[in-house]
Amino acid sequence: KIEKEKRELAKQHGMVRSEVSGGEIAEEMEKERRTFQLTMCEYLIKVNEIKTKKGISLLQNHIKHCSSQFNFFQECLNTMAKLKQFTEKLIPELQSMKIRQDEEKKQLCSLRDQLKMALQLEQKEDPGNKQAGYNMHQLQGNKQYGTEKSGTLFKKSDGLRKVWQKRKCTISNGYMTISHSMLNRPPAKLNLLTCQVKPNMDDKKCFDLVSHNRTYRFLAEDEQDCVAWVSVLSNSKEEALNVAFSKAPGGGESSWEELTRAIIEEVRGMPGNRECCDCSAPDPTWLSTNLGILICIECSGIHREMGVHLSRIQSLSLDKLATSELLLARNISNSVFNDIMEANLPSFSLKPTVHSDMVFRKNFIISKYVDKKYAKRRLAAQCSGLPEAIKDKDIFSLLQAYAENVDLSEPVLAPLQEPGETILHLAVLLSDRTSLHIVDFLVQNSRSLAKQTAEGNTPLHYCCSHNKPECVKLLLKAKANIAITNKAGETALDVARRMRHPLCEELLLQAQSNQFNPNVHVEYEWWLGQDDMYESDEDLDEKVRPQQALAWGHAC
Ligand SMILES: [Zn+2]
Incomplete structure (x- = not known):
């Protein structure tokens, strides 16, 4: 009975239990599922975050980086543009500065030459070897004393005693x-330009005059007189300095004229001229x-008749010459020209004299310049290459080639x-x-102004x-074709x-x-006043040509 009851109870329990446990399981399962879903969700969020970080944030950061770089380069570009503007402005300024400086240098050189000359003069007049100091500071004199004075001063002798x-000074x-x-x-x-005036600090009646080679100590009548002497010395020196500066070439039209005159003077003195x-x-x-x-007025008429392609005539005294017209005159001269162009003159009787008539003159001049009948002929072995002559600045070889009717417009074998x-291309x-x-x-004698290279480039x-x-x-002067x-x-x-190249432009x-x-x-190096450049006509005539050419080559 109990067993039965138990079984029944158990059965009841079992049933109950089985009923309860079924619901329980479902509940558990549901709970479990939610938990899983939550975890899954959290997992997905994490994955999403990671993806965002990996992709979008990375890209966003990259874009930020790019844009800051872009800004940076933009700023660089702006700065460069500004710099470009600045440098472009700088170019003409620098050019004008250079011109100014060249001008200044020219003036200083001229002043230096004058000072040198003055110094040499004084050395001759006042020999002495005592070295003295030279104070660079210029003393300013009292202007009311003027620039001239004459009177008596006491000079300390330079001997041992x-x-x-007592000396009369002016x-x-x-x-x-x-x-x-x-x-x-x-x-x-x-010469006060090269002297320094120094008032004596200890004795108000004394002053020193320091020249380039000695110091003079002077004693004036009284302090007032001493002040006057010192002032006049300073004023006179200042005046001399101003005169020296105003004489320096100013770069204007007149300095060109002066230069032209000086070159003509030099040309007149060249051998045979x-x-x-x-x-x-x-x-x-x-x-x-x-x-x-250089030729006389009679011969110049015949030169004109020959035409400008053979001889271009201008007057040294009547025409207003420019320095560009004197380049060849400064470098050739009658002696050198005739050494080549009259080397094979069979007899001096063929050469006209002052008294020859026009027909005789004309025959000679045509033979000499058009036919080049009397010109020196070289042996083939003596013919040096023309490109070498250009490199060596050898005008004589060019003249010789011209005399032999060599075609100077031929292309060279070894172009640069x-x-x-x-x-002419090489020479340029x-x-x-x-x-x-x-x-x-x-430019004037080779007839190659319009010659073009393989690339079509003319000398211009x-x-x-x-x-x-x-x-x-020079090319424009000779009417080179600019088109x-x-x-x-x-x-x-x-x-x-x-x-x-703005100057060419x-x-x-x-x-x-x-x-x-x-x-x-x-702009050319004229070598003016260089007496040792050539010797007298007589010396030159005795010499044989190669030596002469060599001497000239050195001087040039
Ligand atoms: Zn003549």
Whole structure:
């Protein structure tokens, strides 16, 4: 019974239990599922966060980085643009500064030469070897005392005894003259430009005058007189200094004229130039600018008849010459020219004299210049290459080749930059302040102004690509064609613009608008006043040609 009850109970329990446990399980399962879903959700959120961080944030950061870089480069660009503007402004400023400085240098050089000369003069007048100090500070004198004074001063003798000697002294025109005790001896003359005045601090009646080689100590009558002497010395020196500065070339038109006159003077003194190159008439005043020789008025008429392609005549005295017309005259001279052009003159009787009639003159001149009948002929072995002559700035070899009717417009075998270059192209490429006469000789006598290289470049194109404004002047003067274009379709002006060579550009613009003045000056090393450049005519005539050429080559 109990068992039955138990079983029943158990059965009841079991049933209950089974009923309860079924619901329980479902509940548990549900709970479990929710928990799982929650975890899953959290997991997905984490995954999402990671993805965001990995992708979007990364990209966002990258974009931020990019934009800051963009800003940076933008700023760089702006800065560079500003810098470019600035440098462009700087170019003309620098150019004008350079011109100013060159001018200043010229003035200083001229002043230096004057001072040197003054110094040498004084050395001759006042020999002495005592070294003295030279104070660079310029003393300012009291202007009311003026610049001239004459009177008596006591000068301390420079011997061992050191006594005061009474001397008559005069200050005038920048010089102080100190008379000598012995009347038959000339007074000492001091150039105040090279002297320094120093008042004596201990004795108010004394002052020192320091020259380049000794110190003079002077004693005045009284303090007032001493002040007067010191002031006049300072004023006179200042005046001399101002005069020296105002004499220095100012870079204007007048200094060009002065230079031209000086060159003409130099040319007149060159070997053989005291006589007509053709008839030996004295003091010829007509210049053949393309040959660099001087001739008389009679012969100049025949030269004109021959035409400007053979001889271009200008007057040394009547025409207003420019320095560009004197390049060949400064480098050739009658002697050198005739050494080549009259070397094979069979008899001197063929050469006209002052008294020869026009027919005789004309026959000779035509034979000499057109037929080149009397010109020196070299052996083939003696023929040096023309490109070498250009490199050596050897005008004589060029003249010799001209005399032998060598075609100077032929392309050279070894061009420097492009096939088809003539020696004029080479001369332009190699030109500098000392070789402009070589360029000028070829410009006037080689007939190669319009010759083009394989790239179509004329000598004028070469000037513009290599910034040779002085050569441009010579080419434009000879009426070089400015319209020729090279293979790239550029005129010389286009090249000058592209290469930014403003001086060349300016000259070509002038030529384009017919504003170019052929009476133009050139920057050139004129070597004026160099007496040792050539010897007297007699010495030169005795010498054989190669030595002479060598001597000239050195001097040039
Ligand atoms: Zn003559």
